[in-house]
Amino acid sequence: VQLVESGGGSVQAGGSLRLSCAASGDSPSTNCMGWFRKASGKEREGVAMVYTDGVTIYYVDSVKGRFTISQDDAKNTVYLQMNNLLPEDTAMYYCAADRFACLQGPGSRWDRSQWNYWGQGTQVTVS
Numbered sequence: 401v402q403l404v405e406s407g408g409g410s411v412q413a414g415g416s417l418r419l420s421c422a423a424s425g426d427s428p429s430t431n432c433m434g435w436f437r438k439a440s441g442k443e444r445e446g447v448a449m450v451y452t453d454g455v456t457i458y459y460v461d462s463v464k465g466r467f468t469i470s471q472d473d474a475k476n477t478v479y480l481q482m483n484n485l486l487p488e489d490t491a492m493y494y495c496a497a498d499r500f501a502c503l504q505g506p507g508s509r510w511d512r513s514q515w516n517y518w519g520q521g522t523q524v525t526v527s
Contacts, residue, residue, distance in 0.1 A: 401423060401424070401425035401426055401429045401430060401497055401516075401517040402423070402424045402425055402517075403421055403422070403423050403495045403496070403497055403517055403518065403519035404421065404422045404495075404519060404520075405419060405420065405421050405493065405494070405495045405519045405520065405521060405522040406419070406420050406421075406422075406522060407419040407420050407522060408493060408522030408523045408524045409523075409524070409525070410525040410526075410527065411485055411524075411525075411526055411527075412526070412527060413485060413486055413487055413526055413527065414484055414485065415485050415526070416481070416482060416483045416484075416485065417482050417485065417524060418479055418480065418481050418482070419435065419479065419480040419482070419493055419495075419522060419524075420477055420478075420479055421433065421435070421477060421478045421479075421480075421495030421519060422475070422476065422477045423476045423477065423478070423495075423497055424476065427476070428499055429497060429498070429499050429516065429517065430452075430476070430497040430498075430499075430517070431451060431452045431498075431499050431500070431502075432449060432450070432451055432452070432497065432498045432499065432500065432501045432502035432503065432515075433449065433450055433469075433471060433478040433495070433496070433497050433502075434446060434447075434448065434449030434450070434469075434495070434496045434497070434498075434501070434502060434515065435447040435448050435449070435469065435478075435480045435493055435494070435495060435496070436493070436494045436496055436512060436515075437489075437491035437492065437493045437494065437524075438491055438492050438494070438521075439488075439490060439491040439492075440491075442491075444494070444512050445460065445510070446460055446509070446510035446512070447459070447460055447463055447467065447480070447493070448460070448463065448467055448468075448469040448480060449469065449496075449501075449502040449509065450469045450470070450471055450478060450502070451502050451503065452471075452473075454470075454471060454473075456502065456503070457469060458502065458506075458509065460510070462488075463482075463489075466482065466483050466484045466485075467480060467481065467482050467483070468480070468481040468483075469481075478495065480493070482524070485524075485526045486526060487526050487527065488526075489524060489526050490524060490525050490526050490527075491523075491524060492521040492522070492523050492524075493521060493522050493523075493524050494518055494519055494520075494521045495518070495519040496512070496515040496517065496518050496519070497515065497516070497517040497518075498514060498515045498516045498517065499516075500514075501514040501515045501516075
């Protein structure tokens with residue numbers, strides 16, 4: 401499985417960005433698609449995830465109401481629409497995929513060790 405992110409950049413606070421993650425390879429391995437981020441000096445944290453049904457979706461509390469995850473099955477691509485960006489959203493954003501990770505309980509689904517496949521990351525800077 402290969403994951404390629406795009407769409408990062410620099411924006412002012414209150415602005416918007418849309419990240420994209422194009423997946424290729426074994427489809428069942430991308431049943432769960434997610435976005436994680438790592439800010440300087442902090443641990444990598446989960447931001448949002450979606451199951452292949454398009455209905456099972458989770459967000460970390462800090463982005464609820466501002467970020468929206470969606471998927472285009474035909475393009476095997478997952479998106480993260482980020483609105484009302486805050487300086488604390490500044491981070492490297494990583495796309496992740498796994499067969500089962502997003503179906504686990506809340507204590508496990510956000511654990512990055514549960515996700516098998518990772519992209520190289522795309523930088524988001526909010527000033």
